[in-house]
Amino acid sequence: MHTIAELNLLLRARIELPEGFSVATQEFREGWGFSQAVNVSRLEKEILNCGWNFIQIGNGPQSYGVGDTSQEAIGNALVHALRRINENCNAVEVERIELTEHPWFFLAKVGVFPYRIQQVVEFTGTDHSAWLPPSQTRRRLPRPSAALYPHSDCVMPMLKEMLTLSRSTREKPQ
Numbered sequence: 001m002h003t004i005a006e007l008n009l010l011l012r013a014r015i016e017l018p019e020g021f022s023v024a025t026q027e028f029r030e031g032w033g034f035s036q037a038v039n040v041s042r043l044e045k046e047i048l049n050c051g052w053n054f055i056q057i058g059n060g061p062q063s064y065g066v067g068d069t070s071q072e073a074i075g076n077a078l079v080h081a082l083r084r085i086n087e088n089c090n091a092v093e094v095e096r097i098e099l100t101e102h103p104w105f106f107l108a109k110v111g112v113f114p115y116r117i118q119q120v121v122e123f124t125g126t127d128h129s130a131w132l133p134p135s136q137t138r139r140r141l142p143r144p145s146a147a148l149y150p151h152s153d154c155v156m157p158m159l160k161e162m163l164t165l166s167r168s169t170r171e172k173p174q
Contacts, residue, residue: 002026002034004074008094009035009043020051029079040093047117057089057117062111070099073106081112089114143158
């Protein structure tokens with residue numbers, strides 16, 4: 001598996017590139033792949049040398065993710081950020097990664113920069129924003145969520161008890 005770090009470049013699986021130009025990628029998730037040997041500045045130079053355009057489209061979204069390991073949390077946050085990228089953007093650079101370790105999980109915050117690689121100078125997309133508003137990306141539970149998850153109200157007391165027990169076993173007097 002690819003180690004996700006800042007300045008990683010991801011490309012959409014079905015990206016149109018100049019004729020005879022290819023970029024080796026390693027599949028990530030949901031139609032995106034990591035560029036294996038090219039970073040943003042090198043790709044930009046090569047694209048411009050082919051007579052194409054490499055356009056940064058503002059700042060991208062920042063998303064959160066959790067996981068059992070740091071890389072799992074970063075990967076989940078990156079997937080959430082990529083889901084919010086407009087389909088007109090076909091390349092993304094991982095801008096920033098913030099990682100917090102908690103007793104039973106990792107929490108990651110990932111920010112990305114979206115790019116558009118295209119042959120013509122004008123932006124060809126109908127929507128000039130780089131990322132989708134949250135209302136189009138969030139899935140909400142139906143209103144009667146208590147009916148779907150009847151035991152959800154007992155989870156918090158159980159977690160509080162687990163935390164109390166965990167602390168009491170660690171803080172034994174000597």
